[in-house]
Amino acid sequence: MNAPSVKAAFSRRAGPRPQSLREWLDQRFHYWALAPTLVVLLALTIYPLVQLLIMSVSTVSFAEGRVIWRPSGLDNFHTFLADTIFPTAIRNTVLFVIVVVTAEMLLGLILALIASQVKRLTGLLRAVLMIPILVPAIAIGTVWRLLYNFEFGVFNQFLKAFSLPPQNWNGSALLALPSIMVVDIWHWTAFIFLLMLAGIESLPIEPMEAARVDGASDWQLLRHVVLPLLQPTILVTLMFRTIFAFKVFDEVFLLTGGGPGNATEVISLYINRVFFGQSRMGYGALLSIITILLTAVFVILYNRTVRRRSSAA
Amino acid sequence: MTTAKKLDRRQFLKVTGVLSGTLAATTLAGCAQPQPTATPVPPTKAPAAPAATAAPAATAAPAVSTSATVAKVDPITILINDSPWFPGFEKLVGLYEEKTGNKVNLAVTPFTGMLEKTRNATTASESEYDIVNLNEGWYATFYAGKFMAPLNEIDPTLTVDPNIIDYSNAMRWSHEKNYSTKDGTLYGLPINGNIQLLYYRTDLLEKAGLKPPETWDDVADISKKLMSAPNLYGFATRGQKAGFAVAYDWLPFLRGYYGDWVAKPGEDWTVTINNDAGRKAMKKWLELLKTYGPANVADVGQAELQQLMLSGKIVQALMVVANWAAMDDPEKSTVVDKVNVTVLPKPVEGRHATTTGIWVMGVPKNLPDKRKKAGLTFLKWALTKESQIEYTKFGAVPVRQDVYTSELASDPKYRWMKAMADSTQYIVESIRIPEGPQITDSIELRLNQAIAGQMSGDEALDNMAKEIYDVLQKAGYATKLG
Numbered sequence: 001m002n003a004p005s006v007k008a009a010f011s012r013r014a015g016p017r018p019q020s021l022r023e024w025l026d027q028r029f030h031y032w033a034l035a036p037t038l039v040v041l042l043a044l045t046i047y048p049l050v051q052l053l054i055m056s057v058s059t060v061s062f063a064e065g066r067v068i069w070r071p072s073g074l075d076n077f078h079t080f081l082a083d084t085i086f087p088t089a090i091r092n093t094v095l096f097v098i099v100v101v102t103a104e105m106l107l108g109l110i111l112a113l114i115a116s117q118v119k120r121l122t123g124l125l126r127a128v129l130m131i132p133i134l135v136p137a138i139a140i141g142t143v144w145r146l147l148y149n150f151e152f153g154v155f156n157q158f159l160k161a162f163s164l165p166p167q168n169w170n171g172s173a174l175l176a177l178p179s180i181m182v183v184d185i186w187h188w189t190a191f192i193f194l195l196m197l198a199g200i201e202s203l204p205i206e207p208m209e210a211a212r213v214d215g216a217s218d219w220q221l222l223r224h225v226v227l228p229l230l231q232p233t234i235l236v237t238l239m240f241r242t243i244f245a246f247k248v249f250d251e252v253f254l255l256t257g258g259g260p261g262n263a264t265e266v267i268s269l270y271i272n273r274v275f276f277g278q279s280r281m282g283y284g285a286l287l288s289i290i291t292i293l294l295t296a297v298f299v300i301l302y303n304r305t306v307r308r309r310s311s312a313a
Numbered sequence: 314m315t316t317a318k319k320l321d322r323r324q325f326l327k328v329t330g331v332l333s334g335t336l337a338a339t340t341l342a343g344c345a346q347p348q349p350t351a352t353p354v355p356p357t358k359a360p361a362a363p364a365a366t367a368a369p370a371a372t373a374a375p376a377v378s379t380s381a382t383v384a385k386v387d388p389i390t391i392l393i394n395d396s397p398w399f400p401g402f403e404k405l406v407g408l409y410e411e412k413t414g415n416k417v418n419l420a421v422t423p424f425t426g427m428l429e430k431t432r433n434a435t436t437a438s439e440s441e442y443d444i445v446n447l448n449e450g451w452y453a454t455f456y457a458g459k460f461m462a463p464l465n466e467i468d469p470t471l472t473v474d475p476n477i478i479d480y481s482n483a484m485r486w487s488h489e490k491n492y493s494t495k496d497g498t499l500y501g502l503p504i505n506g507n508i509q510l511l512y513y514r515t516d517l518l519e520k521a522g523l524k525p526p527e528t529w530d531d532v533a534d535i536s537k538k539l540m541s542a543p544n545l546y547g548f549a550t551r552g553q554k555a556g557f558a559v560a561y562d563w564l565p566f567l568r569g570y571y572g573d574w575v576a577k578p579g580e581d582w583t584v585t586i587n588n589d590a591g592r593k594a595m596k597k598w599l600e601l602l603k604t605y606g607p608a609n610v611a612d613v614g615q616a617e618l619q620q621l622m623l624s625g626k627i628v629q630a631l632m633v634v635a636n637w638a639a640m641d642d643p644e645k646s647t648v649v650d651k652v653n654v655t656v657l658p659k660p661v662e663g664r665h666a667t668t669t670g671i672w673v674m675g676v677p678k679n680l681p682d683k684r685k686k687a688g689l690t691f692l693k694w695a696l697t698k699e700s701q702i703e704y705t706k707f708g709a710v711p712v713r714q715d716v717y718t719s720e721l722a723s724d725p726k727y728r729w730m731k732a733m734a735d736s737t738q739y740i741v742e743s744i745r746i747p748e749g750p751q752i753t754d755s756i757e758l759r760l761n762q763a764i765a766g767q768m769s770g771d772e773a774l775d776n777m778a779k780e781i782y783d784v785l786q787k788a789g790y791a792t793k794l795g
Contacts, residue, residue, distance in 0.1 A: 062458040062747075065678055067436050149617070150609035151543075151626060166543075171553075171612025173767060259554035260611045260765035261758065276429065277556065278751045279454065 049292075055285035062279070076286040086287060088262045089270040090294075092177060096266060097245045100184045105238060107185065108192025113222070115193070116200045126197070133190045141254025144183045145170070148255070170256050173263040180264055183251050188244075192237055199233030200226070235306055239299065246295055267291050383694050386687035388416035389443035391674075392431060394424045397635055398505055401709025408703055409694055417691065424448075435460040440677035443688035447673045449483075450557055452501060453493070454747040456486035461500040461675040467685045473499065476715040477696055478506060480669045481742035491790075492579030493745050501673035502692050505635075506712040508740060509565060509667045510654040510732050512622055512636070513629045517651075525655045529569070529597050532629055532658055536605035539628045547605030549621065550598070550631040553614040554761035557753045561668055561743065562631050563760055566594035568666035568741050569659045574752065574781060575792070578745070582792040584782045586756070587774035595763065595770035597660065602764060611765035623647065631657065633670050634710050637729045650725075654732040656739065665739040671712070705730075748788050755780035 018024035025032070059072040080086065115125055132140075147154050148169035156166035169179045203226065211225045227234075249268035252258060258265040258273075271291065275284030391406070393399060399421065406417045420442060422430055428451055434440040435455065447455055455461050464471055473484065485497030511532075513525055517539050526532045536547020550562035567573065572590025576583040585591070602610050607621065619636050621627040623646045639645045640652045659665045676688040694700055698719075701711040705721060710733075717734035721727050744752050759773035759780075768776070778794060785792040 062432070062436070062454060062460065065435075065459040149620075150607065150612065151617075151621070151624075166608075168609040168612060171609040171765065173765060256612070257553065257555045257614075259761050261554075261762040261767045273754065278754060279747075280751070 052285050052288055055282055056289050057286075058282045060281035072282060076283045079283050080286055080290070085262055085265060085270060086267075089265045089267045092262075092264060093246060093248070093266045096177065096181060096184070096248060097242060099181050100188070101238065101242050101245050103181075103185045104189045104192045104241060105234070107189045108237075109196050109234070111189070111193045112196035112200055113226075115197055126194075129190050129193055131190070132187050133194075135187075137250035138254065140183065140187055141251060144251075145255055148179055171260055173260055176256050176260060176264045180248075180251050180255055183255065184245070184248065187251070188241065192241060195233060195237045196230070199230050199237075203229050239302055242298065242302075243295060246291075246298075383413040383415070384690055385413075386415050386690045387683065388418060389684070389687045389691060390418040390420055390441065391444040391446070391691075392420045392422065392427070392434065392442040393446045394427045394448075394672075395421050396424060396505075397638060398507075398709045401704060401707035402504070404707040405695060405700065405704045405709070408700070409691060413694065415687075415690070431455070435677045435679060437679065439681070440679050442677065443680065443684050444674050444676060444691065446504065447501060447675055449670050449672070449743050449745075450750055450753065452483070452673050452675070453486070453745045453749055455675065456493070456498075456500045457488070457491060457747050459488075460678055462678040462680065462685050464499045464502070464676065464689060467676060467682070467689045471499070471689070471693070473502070474696070474713075476698070476713045478503065478712055478714055478737055478740070480506070480508075480671050480712075481740050483669060483671060483673055483742065483745075487579075490579045491746070493742065494579060501675035502696055503671050503712040504674045504692075504695065505672040506710045506733070507633045507635050507670040507672070508733070508736055509562070509631055509633055509657055509670070510729070510736065511629060511657050512632050512640075512652055512654050514625075514627075514648065515651055515653045516648075517628055525653070526629065526658045528661050529566070529601065529658050530661055533601060533605065535628060536601075540605055543608070544626065546607050546621065546627045548601050548629040548631075549606040549610060549613060549618060549627055550602065551613055551615060551618055552602060552606070552610040552761065552764040553612055553617075554757050555614050557743070557750075557757065558614055559760045559764070560753050560756040561670060563594070563598055563756070564668045564741070564743065565631070565657050565666045566598045566660075567591060568668075569657075569663040570594045570597075571663065574744060574756070575785075576795060578742070582785055582790040583795045584778050584785070584792060585795040586781060587771075587778040588795055591774050592771060593660070595774055599763060599770050611761060622652065625651075634729060634733060635670075638708055641726070654729045656732055656736050665736075666741045667736050667739050668741055668743050670743070748784050751784045752781050755784070 018027055055069070056076060057072060057074075058069045059075065061068050061070070111129060115122065115129070118125060135143075146152070150156060150166060150168055150171070153169070155169065159166055167175060169175050207225050207229065208221060211221050216224070247268055248266055249272065252264050252266050252269050253272075256264040258269050267287075268291075271284055271287045274280050274287060393402060403419065406419060409415065410417060420430075427446070427448065431442075431445045431447065431451070434442050434445060445455075447461075473479070479495075480503055482493040482495055482497060483503060484499055484501050485493055485495065486500055487494040487497035490497075511526065513535075518525065518535065521535075521538055523535055523538065524531075526535055532548050539545065540547035551558045553559060567586070567590065570590035570593045572585065572588060572594055574584070574586045575581065576585050607613060607627075613621075615632075615636075618627075618630055618632060619639065622630050622632070622636070623639055625647045634654070637654065641649050643649050646652075656665055657667045674692055676685050676692075680688070695704070696712065698713060698715055701713045701716045702719065702721060705711045705716055705727065711717070714734065714737055717730045717737070722730035722734065743749070744756075746752075756777050759768070759777045762768045763770050763773035782792055782794050
């Protein structure tokens, strides 16, 4: 049902003034039908968000055997303005998102294009490529921490075999963030690959055959037929992956803990430390609100850009 | 004949809608945030318990009963973390059940979730746990916030056996001084006596005719003579930023030079971390780590440091006693019977100091009396000498001095116990105020930056001082920069 017909269906309900409760309920049926969804939304999204907002202008303390909320006005905001770590965390997070999402999108797309052309052992290929997303984050952290180990890690053993000096992968300010990026790319490229492959496999065959008949080369076919047709999949995947990457936590927590210094401090890790480690719930809530706003701004700008491009096309 | 009336789809949705609306209203009303308030809770009726929080007299009756006299109590639930010493505790609980017939449920949880679970339990209308295990970094919050039951309110006759090590008043909290003091209220009992020791390679020292180090300069001398990097490092502590890792390992240096993070915790809150003592401590620590430690020391955490020792790649290391269990385990260690421990070294003109990293068990305040008594019954039993001896045999770290000086200590398997016994007198508390985690985060970050070469030691200290001052000042302590 398209939008005007929905409107028409709803407007049909607006009749003469109800004469009984039964009639009144009946006339407003469409509202009651929405109620279950609204309840879930209120209980699981709106209510916690409102609580978070209240918390962000409060000081929460644990005293006298209970939790005490005190309104603190703009105190938390002043703390935020003086905070030197949060801007570093934002910078690191943005850098992380740009690098890993770009790399994962490219690699995922390339792998999907290759896999879509492979005729033999496709099941095996897909199963192997899926392995990283099946491994729990804690196992990934442990395995990669061992791989990066300065004394015994595979990478440094490899360097030593070629008489190269071992590298301080997680402990050097220069290498620590790139080291985490590598792990993330390894972990999430499989996710992009799966979505892209599903997108490619659902593309209509006719335009491609027509392009071939017209003498299009492989590159022309990809550039002018496959990629434009795949654009909706690419855009949705890009948006979701960007949002997920913005929330990176476990890999950083397990590999470097945000160090050395603040070289790998990211937003989620910092909020976790403030909220749970330091028990500064009010300030932690404010940082969470700011993070939500940043993500919302990204989603709005992204949607606007996509819409503008679509209408231009 | 009755006919079941069939609900059509529309009626069903209507009913669901009405019910959902009602449910939503009820839920939101039930979850409504209490009015933010600064007003303290009206004082509850004080129980007629004596203020039996004075320091135990040397003649005090044992705090614990023998197993034969343990009362029959209801089953209890203990919230406990799955740390390396947990298997020992689990066996101790098994022994308790076997000897007394009382039942214990263990709510085992990873360390990461412990604080939240404890907080949820102690702020609920009634705690689901009868005993909670409190970490060195948290118990100040739970004591100061009155979330734990004063143990003398549960049992007015309870006194703490002088053989139970007090870990610099870790069991007590003075609400007047806002610090753990000798005359504070008794809120918890220690269950894991983790402190720092110096681990060293006996085989290498003996071969070179060297004695175990007494001072940090001895550590440097031994390192200089035996080090052969990158195959064998001289000395290391943790350098990694990880909650309370590098800061915890640095504190013995600071205290060794008679310094501290404030002039006198609990009495004088002047920030002194960057005074002469602090600078000397920083200089010595950096010198030892940068000269004799592994090149990646800024990324060395607990696991890496233990690995270095177990794989025979380091001569000396500052580690907690909890690391000992793996040293003589042939499946994990290449240095079985080649490692020993001693009291942490001191500066040549300083003092020995070792920092508490213990766990304390407390009984939540929000429990009915019967449950509180059941919880305390277990704790009293667990701290008897006989229980603690078994606890040691199970692989845990006991908390009684008479266990450390018992016959068990002469068994080579338990050779670590002598260093523990000798270290008791040098125990200094970690940063034990509710704002402690904020302060340790600052020290942790700045030390990590100093060892990673991102700032000088002096800069790191000055940053720490300013940040500690800000935290204290904001929390209302009478503080100033020293």
